[in-house]
Structure formats: C-alpha cells, structure tokens
Amino acid sequence: MESEPIIRVRELSKRFGDFTAVDRITFDVARGEIFGFLGANGAGKTTAMRMLCGLSYPTSGSGTVAGFDIAREGELIKRHIGYMSQRFSLYDDLTVMENIRLYGGIYGLSRREILRRTAALLERLDFRAERHTRVGRLPLGWKQKLAFSVATLHRPEVVFLDEPTGGVDPVTRRQFWELIYEAAAEGTTLFVTTHYMDEAEYCSRVSIMVDGQIRALGAPAELKRHYGARTMDEVFRMLAREAKRTE
Amino acid sequence: MERAITAEGLTKRYGSLTALDSVSFAVGRGELFGLIGPDGAGKSTLFRLLTTLLAPDAGHAEVDGFDTVKDYRAIRRRVGYMPGCFSLYPDLSVEENLDFFAALFGVRVRDNYDLIAPIYRQIAPFRTRRAGRLSGGMKQKLALCCALIHRPSVLFLDEPTTGVDAVSRNEFWEMLDDLRQRGITTLVSTPYMDEAGRCDRIALINAARILGIDSPKGIVARFDEPLYALSGERMYELLLAARQSPGVRECYTFGETHHLIAEAGFDPDTFIGTLAGKGFRQVALHPIGAGIEDVFMKLMHHGE
Structure with missing residues (x-):
C-alpha cells in the first residue's frame, strides 16, 4: 500500500497483574480496508480493541490509530474514530433528528455544522419524511443505516464495527454491507469485530486471536487455502481449538 | 410420523403488532427441528406459546398430545425450556443451580445423570463456581443441563448459540446431535443461517410468518434459478x-x-x-x- 497505514500496531501488550490479556500483537491496517478482527471469547479481542479505540492504554508496545499515539493520545483517538455496535448505537426514545444532534454534539461539531450535515444525511438516506420519527419505531434496516451514518457524522477516517449485522435478515444485512463497501471505496477504513465467520468472509483481510496473540492474518481466501479449509468457520475452529486458556 | 409438536394457525398480537400470523407446523417425535429467522421474526413468541407462558389470540397448539391452553400444567412438567436470555441464578453455584432445577421438578440429579453426563462433565471442574461468573459457552452448557435434568420429552431451546464463539457454538450443536440420538425431540431457534444444516428439518420464519418448511437439502433445492x-x-x-x-x-x-x-x-x-x-x-x-x-x-x- 502506498500511503501510511491508518492503524499501525507494534508488539502491543496489556497485562492485568500476572495475566497477559494481549500478548505482543503486531499488524497494520491500510486505508480503505475492511479489516476483520476475530477471536474466541476470552482471546483478548475486546482488550485489544479498547486500546485501539483509546479507552485503555497498553502496558507495553506502541502504535498509532488515525495518526494518534495509542500509548498517549487516547482522548484524541476517541474523537477521531467512529464506533457502532449492533446491540447499541442509537437512542430509541429520541427522534431521528435528535439522535443526530446528540451525536453531533458529542463529537464536538458546531451547531451550524450539525444542521448542515443533518440535512445532507437525511437527503442521502432519503429519511426526510421520517426525521421526527422516534428511532424505536423504525424498521431494523433503517436503524442500521442511520446508526452507521451517525457513527460517521464527524467523518472519521476509521470506524469500529462490533458485530454489525448479527441477527438481522439476509436482505437487510446486504443493504448494510453495501453501505460498508461504499464507505471503503471512498477511502474510509472499517475495523470489524465479530463472532460470526460468515461476516468475516466480507472482509478484505482478517486476523484471528488465540490466547492473546494474533495467530493468523490474511485475506479470507488465503487463510482458507493455507489451512485447507472450505470456510472461515473451519479455519477459526482449527486455530481456536488450540487455545490453552479459558475465561 | 408421531407428532411431538403441532401448531395450527397460531396467532399472537401485542396491541397493534402481530408477532405471529397464523403459523402452522408439526415436529415429529425424535426430530431436531430448527426455527431459522432474524431478530423480531416471532421466534421467541412461538416458544412462549408452545411452552404455555402465553396464550394465543387464535389457532391452537399441542405438545406431546396436550393442549397448550387447557393442559398447560401437564406440558410444563414434560418439557425443558431454555429461554433466549440467561435464565439461571447467578449467585448460585453450578451444582446448586442443577440441584435447584431438579428439586423444582421433583427429581434427583442422579436419577437422570446419564442424560446430562456428557455435557455436565465439561463444566464439572467449575461445579463450585457461581453461575454468574461462567463464560458464555459454559453458561449455555449449564442451562442445557438444567433444562434436561427432569428428562423432558420435548426440549425447547431459544437461540442457545447467540453471542457465543464459533468453537462453543459447534460444541453445542454436537451436544444437540447427541441428544437426538438418545431420542429427545428438540425445537431450536437461531438467527444464523449457517446453522440450519445441523437440523433434520427447518422452518424459515420472517416477519411473523413461516416462509417454508423442509429438510435443509430440500429447502435449498427450492431455488430454481441459475x-x-x-x-x-x-x-x-x-x-x-x-x-x-x-x-x-x-x-x-x-x-x-x-x-x-x-x-x-x-x-x-x-x-x-x-x-x-x-x-x-x-x-x-x-x-x-x-x-x-x-x-x-x-x-x-x-x-x-
């Protein structure tokens, strides 16, 4: 890749007492990539992701996210990334407009800027007629699109998606992935964590964590070839079965 | 085929929302039957109707030959139910939870231990740990043991594999396969389409309606376009x-x-x-x- 990686991690570790949750992980994510971050329960995925999102500092190692230092600039990282989870993203009791305004405020946008981006967002999603509808009353597919748009309201270069399409119907799911593909084609980086290996198949590259370490890293097709597996699910199980530690 | 579950025209409304719209299907004795559909399709409502926790607005259902409305007491004694949310006592230990569920049904753990042994053995090293402190996969194994301890004739599992990792999910399906070989009838729901192939037959459900019922192979054979x-x-x-x-x-x-x-x-x-x-x-x-x-x-x- 010609440009600087948007996420650059070297020997990143996090220890809690004598327990090493994340054990010297090293990887790069290029701009515009859809990067899948996989691991079994207890493999250290959440701890690693918290460091990448600026929510906790590493015990050792180094790295940058969107140009900010993971070891020192957590606050700046938080302000410059987007985050969306299928479980929680929007406030059901607030209207579409209120949700956008709330998040615009949290991301520190000016009132004028919020108004401008709200109008553009409603236009693009074709949501104008629903702007005063409470989010809880929207169909799931609409909610997801809105949640993604809100998570990217401040135009972050990298967006973290936590199990973005778990539990949705296959049509809605595809509408969502198209939104992701579109964002990636425009140069946004998508960092996806998931338990579901069929979501992993949508990623340009994936990493698989076992016992705090990254055991495999590559495009889904490469990994399947390398492990002689038919699906990512098989690859994952082959690696995760070797896990020594339980939660 | 002897029927373990029959549903005919089952309908349930919550105010203006129709959660289940005239759903009909039958599950044969000894079948592992999957209910496959996204969140909000009506899966949990169907489980609550069949396990007698809710009464339908229209239609009727039988479990093990008993009517879900008239004979609800008989059904509650005979079925095992694992709801979608964590249903154990987090402050009780693994073995206390199991003892408690056995006592509820008036049995002793050792009476039916053979049925749960292959599953319980995997969590036995943690038998004194409080259930709230188990990992997701282990919680699910314990919940399954608790649902089986009175040797139910029909087992209802509402999204048992949601939120657990691929390894635990696979282990869980292997356990269900093992239970099928011991003759237990199971109705299991999942939003994950890739799990459909583990069932004898499946019903695809979406927006309160059943879209189709068949074996996993039969369902995909219905796709008739290039x-x-x-x-x-x-x-x-x-x-x-x-x-x-x-x-x-x-x-x-x-x-x-x-x-x-x-x-x-x-x-x-x-x-x-x-x-x-x-x-x-x-x-x-x-x-x-x-x-x-x-x-x-x-x-x-x-x-x-």
Missing part, C-alpha cells in the same frame, strides 16, 4: 456494474463473492466481455448451488 458466484477486483464497483448488465436479474453481496441470479438468455461470456469493456479485468464467474440465505431472500421477496 445462480453464479461473481468475483474480481474492485468488488463494490463490480457489484454496481453487474447490476447494470443485460441478463442479470439480481446481484447481491455474499461475503467473498457476489451472487448473481441470471435471467433467461444470460450468457456468461458476453457478460464477462461487457464488464471487460468497462475496465473490469480478471472477472471470475462460476455457476453455484444456492445456500439457505439465497432461498431465504427469494422467499422473502415472494411474501412481499
């Missing part, structure tokens, strides 16, 4: 370009490839030539068999 897997560079642009190409009825993302449904007269070579003219090189197009998701989407469109 289907191709499409891949190449610049996958997003390729998707948009494919949709514009003649002879393409539908093209949608499918993980590493796109799936393309062709109309009559579609010619792969012409298609690839057209794309090459738009600057797409090294496009690969292979005919493939449909998966559950392809069928699910097709049936969803039918219902509209």
Whole structure:
C-alpha cells in the first residue's frame, strides 16, 4: 500500500497483574480496508480493541490509530474514530433528528455544522419524511443505516464495527454491507469485530486471536487455502481449538 | 410420523403488532427441528406459546398430545425450556443451580445423570463456581443441563448459540446431535443461517410468518434459478456494474463473492466481455448451488 497505514500496531501488550490479556500483537491496517478482527471469547479481542479505540492504554508496545499515539493520545483517538455496535448505537426514545444532534454534539461539531450535515444525511438516506420519527419505531434496516451514518457524522477516517449485522435478515444485512463497501471505496477504513465467520468472509483481510496473540492474518481466501479449509468457520475452529486458556 | 409438536394457525398480537400470523407446523417425535429467522421474526413468541407462558389470540397448539391452553400444567412438567436470555441464578453455584432445577421438578440429579453426563462433565471442574461468573459457552452448557435434568420429552431451546464463539457454538450443536440420538425431540431457534444444516428439518420464519418448511437439502433445492458466484477486483464497483448488465436479474453481496441470479438468455461470456469493456479485468464467474440465505431472500421477496 502506498500511503501510511491508518492503524499501525507494534508488539502491543496489556497485562492485568500476572495475566497477559494481549500478548505482543503486531499488524497494520491500510486505508480503505475492511479489516476483520476475530477471536474466541476470552482471546483478548475486546482488550485489544479498547486500546485501539483509546479507552485503555497498553502496558507495553506502541502504535498509532488515525495518526494518534495509542500509548498517549487516547482522548484524541476517541474523537477521531467512529464506533457502532449492533446491540447499541442509537437512542430509541429520541427522534431521528435528535439522535443526530446528540451525536453531533458529542463529537464536538458546531451547531451550524450539525444542521448542515443533518440535512445532507437525511437527503442521502432519503429519511426526510421520517426525521421526527422516534428511532424505536423504525424498521431494523433503517436503524442500521442511520446508526452507521451517525457513527460517521464527524467523518472519521476509521470506524469500529462490533458485530454489525448479527441477527438481522439476509436482505437487510446486504443493504448494510453495501453501505460498508461504499464507505471503503471512498477511502474510509472499517475495523470489524465479530463472532460470526460468515461476516468475516466480507472482509478484505482478517486476523484471528488465540490466547492473546494474533495467530493468523490474511485475506479470507488465503487463510482458507493455507489451512485447507472450505470456510472461515473451519479455519477459526482449527486455530481456536488450540487455545490453552479459558475465561 | 408421531407428532411431538403441532401448531395450527397460531396467532399472537401485542396491541397493534402481530408477532405471529397464523403459523402452522408439526415436529415429529425424535426430530431436531430448527426455527431459522432474524431478530423480531416471532421466534421467541412461538416458544412462549408452545411452552404455555402465553396464550394465543387464535389457532391452537399441542405438545406431546396436550393442549397448550387447557393442559398447560401437564406440558410444563414434560418439557425443558431454555429461554433466549440467561435464565439461571447467578449467585448460585453450578451444582446448586442443577440441584435447584431438579428439586423444582421433583427429581434427583442422579436419577437422570446419564442424560446430562456428557455435557455436565465439561463444566464439572467449575461445579463450585457461581453461575454468574461462567463464560458464555459454559453458561449455555449449564442451562442445557438444567433444562434436561427432569428428562423432558420435548426440549425447547431459544437461540442457545447467540453471542457465543464459533468453537462453543459447534460444541453445542454436537451436544444437540447427541441428544437426538438418545431420542429427545428438540425445537431450536437461531438467527444464523449457517446453522440450519445441523437440523433434520427447518422452518424459515420472517416477519411473523413461516416462509417454508423442509429438510435443509430440500429447502435449498427450492431455488430454481441459475445462480453464479461473481468475483474480481474492485468488488463494490463490480457489484454496481453487474447490476447494470443485460441478463442479470439480481446481484447481491455474499461475503467473498457476489451472487448473481441470471435471467433467461444470460450468457456468461458476453457478460464477462461487457464488464471487460468497462475496465473490469480478471472477472471470475462460476455457476453455484444456492445456500439457505439465497432461498431465504427469494422467499422473502415472494411474501412481499
């Protein structure tokens, strides 16, 4: 890749007492990539992701996210990334407009800027007629699109998606992935964590964590070839079965 | 086929929302029957009706020959139910939870230990740990033991594999397979289409209605249109370009490839030539068999 990686991690570790949750992980994510971050329960995925999102500092190692230092600039990282989870993203009791305004405020946008981006967002999603509808009353597919748009309201270069399409119907799911593909084609980086290996198949590259370490890293097709597996699910199980530690 | 579960025209409304709309199906004795559908399809409502926790607004259902409304007491004694949310006592230990559920049904753990042994053995090293402190996979194994301890004739499992990792999910399905071999009838729900193949028969459910019932192989055999897997560079642009190409009825993302449904007269070579003219090189197009998701989407469109 010609440009600087948007996420650059070297020997990143996090220890809690004598327990090493994340054990010297090293990887790069290029701009515009859809990067899948996989691991079994207890493999250290959440701890690693918290460091990448600026929510906790590493015990050792180094790295940058969107140009900010993971070891020192957590606050700046938080302000410059987007985050969306299928479980929680929007406030059901607030209207579409209120949700956008709330998040615009949290991301520190000016009132004028919020108004401008709200109008553009409603236009693009074709949501104008629903702007005063409470989010809880929207169909799931609409909610997801809105949640993604809100998570990217401040135009972050990298967006973290936590199990973005778990539990949705296959049509809605595809509408969502198209939104992701579109964002990636425009140069946004998508960092996806998931338990579901069929979501992993949508990623340009994936990493698989076992016992705090990254055991495999590559495009889904490469990994399947390398492990002689038919699906990512098989690859994952082959690696995760070797896990020594339980939660 | 002797029936363990029968539902006819089951309907349930919550105010103006119809959660289940005239649902009919039957599960044979000893079957592992899967209910496959997204969140909000009506799966949990169906479980609550069949386990007598709710009464239907229309239609009726029988479990083990008993009516779910009139004979609810008999049904509650005979079935095992694992709801979608964590249903154990977090402050009780693993073995205390098991003892408690056995006592509720008036049995002793050792009476039916043979049934749960293969599952319980995996969590036995943690028997004194409080249930609230178990990992997701272990919680699910304990919940399954608690649902089985009175040797139910029918087992109801509402999304047992949601939120657990791929390894635990696979172990869980192996346990269900083992229970099937011991003759337990199981109705299990999941939003994950890739789990459908682990069942004897499945019902696809969406927006309060059943879209189709068959064996997993029978369901995918219903897909009767030419289907191709499409891949190449610049996958997003390729998707948009494919949709514009003649002879393409539908093209949608499918993980590493796109799936393309062709109309009559579609010619792969012409298609690839057209794309090459738009600057797409090294496009690969292979005919493939449909998966559950392809069928699910097709049936969803039918219902509209």
